[in-house]
Amino acid sequence: MAKTASIAEGKRKAGRRYKGFSSWNNYLFLLPALLFMAIFIVYPIAYNVVLSFQDVDIYNFRQERNFVGLDNYVQTFRDPVFGTSFVNSVIFTVLSIVFQFTIGFALALFFNMKFPGRNLFRSLTLLSWMLPVVITGTIFQWMLSGDYGVVNALLQSVGILDAPYNWLSEPKTALLATVVANIWTGIPFNMIILLSGLQTLPEHLYEAAKLDGANKWLQFRHITLPLLRPTLLVLLMLGIIYTFKVFDLVFIMTNGGPVNSSTVLPIYAYQLSFSTFEFSRGAAVSMIMFAMLIVIAIFYLRLTSKEEAN
Template sequence: MQQPEVRTMGQKTMGIKSVKTKGIRSWSSYLFVLPGLGFLVFFMFFPIAYNFWLSVKDVKVTNLNGEQHFVGFANYATIFKDELFTISLTNSIIFTGLSILFQFVIGFALALFFNKRFPGRDIMRSLMLLAWLMPIVITATLFKWMLAGDYGVFNYLLQTLGVIQQPVSWLTEADTSLYGTILANIWIGIPFNMIILLSGLQSLPDHLYEAAKLDGASRFQQFVHITLPLMRPTILVLLMLGVIYTFKVFDLIFIMTGGGPVNASFVLPLYAYQLSFITFDFSLGATVASIMFLILIALSAVYLWMLRKEEQTL
């Protein structure tokens, strides 16, 4: 007959102590999370919440220390009726769309090129990163000089090649100023796209390409049926990061054109800056910033939906 288990008082005490120790360890693990959580709350969540709260009030420089009224969504209605908002939103979409398109296409082509082994590959790849590592102020100033109408290198090259007959004021004409800033932003973003896509290409299994070669598949067929499907998660992440970064570009356009001429290169970040720090209507500036945030949140939701759909098909 099996004897019942007998536990002494010491064993019971040790069991209680072990439970208490586990509880203390579980609570102490949360203490290591508190600094990071506090940083996120203070520097991320609180500014976002305060910006939304500011957008539903009437806060200007004249009543900054006085009575501030709650106006609800009146600021949003004012912004949506403003013609400058429509111009800024349109320019932001054009700026973001064209920048992402050319950055991705050229970056992908360079990634495919540097994925091959040849002498000097590492040195050339490192030199390509200079465009991305260079400060925005320097890059914007250089492109402002190169695109100058009188002494710009860009006009000199185009005239030498016979593309244009007379100099073009790329940054001071309404038809070309936005595209001049897009050209500079494309140059900045190509190395980042190249590095991310190159890392994705180097992680692809080689045996799939060897099997495709044995089956007689051409390089184009390998690219369409092997490379692109396997690179889809990397491409989605890259495009999402590119849209978020490009949509909020401020310093490049501010230095090169200042939004001009005649608001031809005016984008949403410049619009929010003008309302907040030139006209000192802080609530309207916060409203534009909130609209930008909601647009990016919507794009992020689309990205997460596509990513989940991608995971379900695997």
């Protein structure tokens, strides 16, 4: 009652009325989180920016540094490995997303039907997503290994391969092998998000369509897809961002090799920072990656705010 009365009198009065709940000490609840973010997130990012304009490596990182302007960025763009890793990152991301998304979507449609045990099966698929990536990488390394890997054995027994093939140490297939493992981890995430989207769609639209004689495909094309559009867009955007920064899986399976054939941008940044210890070069690569992600993130935030407005 107090609330309705105060609406007309404006916010000032409402503020006074719930004094205990609207004063400065509300910020105390946020303080630990803000402090943490300032020290461990904002500061390191700012530090990264500064580093990328200096000449810091393992020898001088405790001492005075020199500013070198855009040198690190120029060097990065001149380095052919940067181009290779960028292309690899794009291939890795696009292939992963296409397959995760379509397989996840198909599974979501399947699990959206009612049948005994569907909840159990649906959540069991999540196991692949929850497994630490190091474990996933190790399992796939073993399954794809040349001489005794189960994948080769399988392909040989059905006659696709004549001789064992070393998926991870051939430049032609190393990146693809990491993509396969990444698809496997990503399918459940796509499925669960799409499934929760599907479950919000109103049943009566499908009943009406059925009465009009629309078959399953037409229903999918004209009801499911348009209504699910916001979910699809957000999911694709998030998928791109998450996939673009995948590091562990590639590091474990191939470490970027052979001869950079599977080096993606995070691996490239890692090698500069922690193999050759050229911190400033690594920082520059991180900044370039960051810029790419920001572009995608801006799209993402605009999409979510548009969705909120609807």
